[in-house]
Amino acid sequence: MNIQNSPLTRKLGSYVVLSDNDLDVLAQLHKRRRIFVPGVDMIHEGQKNQPAYILANGWAISFKILRDGTRQIVDIQVPGDFLGLRSLLFRTSDHNIEPITRVEASVVQAGDLFDAFTRTPRLATAVLWAASRDEAMVVEHLVGLGRRDAAERTAHFLLELGARLKLVGLAKLDGYDCPLSQHVLSDALGLSAVHINRVLRQLREEGMLTFRNGHVSFDDFDRLVAFADFDVAYLDDYAPMLK
Amino acid sequence: MNIQNSPLTRKLGSYVVLSDNDLDVLAQLHKRRRIFVPGVDMIHEGQKNQPAYILANGWAISFKILRDGTRQIVDIQVPGDFLGLRSLLFRTSDHNIEPITRVEASVVQAGDLFDAFTRTPRLATAVLWAASRDEAMVVEHLVGLGRRDAAERTAHFLLELGARLKLVGLAKLDGYDCPLSQHVLSDALGLSAVHINRVLRQLREEGMLTFRNGHVSFDDFDRLVAFADFDVAYLDDYAPMLK
DNA sequence: CGTCGGGTTGATAACTTTCAAATTTCGTGG
DNA sequence: CCACGAAATTTGAAAGTTATCAACCCGACG
Incomplete structure (x- = not known):
């Protein structure tokens, strides 16, 4: 795969100009690939020590199931999105993530991500920016549901x-x-x-x-x-x- | 003020045992105090380069105003909460924060926070844990609104x-x-x-x-x-x- | 060819808002 | 300490929005 055209690279590239070094480090994060299919959870509520994923291909949803069996989808995940950036750091996952199409994702272990951040702080900034932007979208989603x-x-x-x-x-x-x-x-x-x-x-x-x-x-x-x-x-x- | 009994210290202390050094660093963050009263925004949508605040006393709300004048409150902020941890790093604020009682808050500049994190990584972990916990609560809020x-x-x-x-x-x-x-x-x-x-x-x-x-x-x-x-x-x- | 999941539509029920008005609470000045 | 006005709370009635129930349609697939 050409890292230059990966969705994540495109997204981060819209925020900062990525150097060759940034691109190298980014490519390192994409080493382990994994495929998921609909019906098989990527992350399940209550699991511990989940890795994070970078969605390369396909769509996924994160959601919670309520007592009566209904579910509320919190966010839709599309290529270029980080999945579980938070649950990387913190105990058990509090929601489910499930593919709704065939999904290709890179597995990111906590250590690898921190290494990457150390090697290029600008990449860290860009990733945090992307995470923050996604969070803003969750807030907008909340506003929509309420009003x-x-x-x-x-x-x-x-x-x-x-x-x-x-x-x-x-x-x-x-x-x-x-x-x-x-x-x-x-x-x-x-x-x-x-x-x-x-x-x-x-x-x-x-x-x-x-x-x-x-x-x-x-x-x-x-x-x-x-x-x-x-x-x-x-x-x-x-x-x-x-x- | 006794830093040992500050709301933030209590909160972080419930997650990790704070050393004397941690407490010192925490105390440093509380140097600049500021008072807000209801009717005066603490953070206004669209503003740039906001500092963050640690709420020491009083309650505040973060919300968005819609076209028709209604508003949706995204989160209630109580003593011990960090306000604007994200907007510290990223461009303009995308929501308003307004006190609903008289509020005392410590002003935290980006640099000071990063210094603090450098000096005690455990504090950084604890703060991120608290932020993550608050985020989980926003998600739960969203689920409630939807379902x-x-x-x-x-x-x-x-x-x-x-x-x-x-x-x-x-x-x-x-x-x-x-x-x-x-x-x-x-x-x-x-x-x-x-x-x-x-x-x-x-x-x-x-x-x-x-x-x-x-x-x-x-x-x-x-x-x-x-x-x-x-x-x-x-x-x-x-x-x-x-x- | 039959089944199954997704989509479409009508009728009815449930939940929530809006409007209007009365009542209570609370801060402020006399 | 009391009076006053503003703001918050409370309640009823009517209107509006969305859910539920029940069919029916349709295309994919074995």
């Missing part, structure tokens, strides 16, 4: 996901491929699968967004952004740095 | 807050003083103020919890825990380590 109605929430969520994918070259301005089922979407957005379906229809009929056959199309990006009250800075802040 | 109904969500939230306060010696097993208004509570729980009022009445009439006159009483702790599906490990995991 946006179903349609705004759905629109906002799909826009944000697009912004995130664009960072790693997996989305275009007018849409992206999205392997999420409506059921998964409903578990992420705190809605019933039935209602998500109605919301998607509404957004489609109003000509703003089409979610169909594993593809999201922004049919009227500007109107969608206005409708969802989406902060385009998520896109603008980062895109220009790529140059 | 718990109003009553469960309220009960769970107040139990969690209690667990958190207990760590810093501000709660007993059967309750705690709580300066949150019902309106603030509603903004945290994604409900209307009217509905929160009804939910609190329900919990009170069922003999599980009383929220009144700035005080939360767990009238039937076990039943409340069962009702909210609260993970008591939040309490048990930490309390024994104090010994």
Whole structure:
């Protein structure tokens, strides 16, 4: 694999210019590859001493299961994301991570990551920046669950996901491929699968967004952004740095 | 002030045994004190190069304002909490932090914190542990907003807050003083103020919890825990380590 | 060809918000 | 210490949003 084009490299590269040395160190982290398939947990709640992973390919979800069997998806993980950066340091994992497509991931042991950080502090900064950005997205997710109605929430969520994918070259301005089922979407957005379906229809009929056959199309990006009250800075802040 | 009894010291002390050196370094971080009063933001969305704060006294909230003027509270900050640990490192703040009581906080500049970490790695571990624990609580908050109904969500939230306060010696097993208004509570729980009022009445009439006159009483702790599906490990995991 | 998971739709029920108004609490100045 | 006004709490009624239940459709796959 060419480390220059890995999703993580693209993402970090949008934040800082990576030197050859940075790239070398980054490549070291990708030594151990592992494949996961849907139905097999990558990380299970309660497990100890998990390694972290860098998602190279495929999508995963992190979630919690409630007493009544429903689940709440906390975050969607896409290529270039770090998984379990926190649980690397701290006791048992408090949530599950499960692939929803076939997933290729690099296994990162705690020691290797710290070594890498020692060898290039700039890489450490970039990784922490990425982690912080992901955390900001969890916060935005929380805000949506608390204060946006179903349609705004759905629109906002799909826009944000697009912004995130664009960072790693997996989305275009007018849409992206999205392997999420409506059921998964409903578990992420705190809605019933039935209602998500109605919301998607509404957004489609109003000509703003089409979610169909594993593809999201922004049919009227500007109107969608206005409708969802989406902060385009998520896109603008980062895109220009790529140059 | 006696650093031994500061809320932060209590909290970190529940995780690791702090040496005299650790305590010295911790005391250094408390040099610059600052007072905030309700109505004046401690951190404002969009500001750059914020310092971080250690909350010594009083309560604060971090929140985002939406287009329609409603707000979603992301987290409640109580004594012993670090504020803005992330925004210390990364660009502009993406949320507001505002005191809801008179607040005393120590100002922590990025450099001072890194110095402290260099001088005692164990302190760094403890601080990161605390940060990670707070993050886990934000995730639990998100899960509640997505998948718990109003009553469960309220009960769970107040139990969690209690667990958190207990760590810093501000709660007993059967309750705690709580300066949150019902309106603030509603903004945290994604409900209307009217509905929160009804939910609190329900919990009170069922003999599980009383929220009144700035005080939360767990009238039937076990039943409340069962009702909210609260993970008591939040309490048990930490309390024994104090010994 | 039959089954199965995902998607779609209508009808009804449950939960939560909004609106309006009364009541209580609390800080402040007299 | 009391009076006053502002803010917080409380309650009822009506409206709005979302969930649940029940079918039905459809394409993938053995």
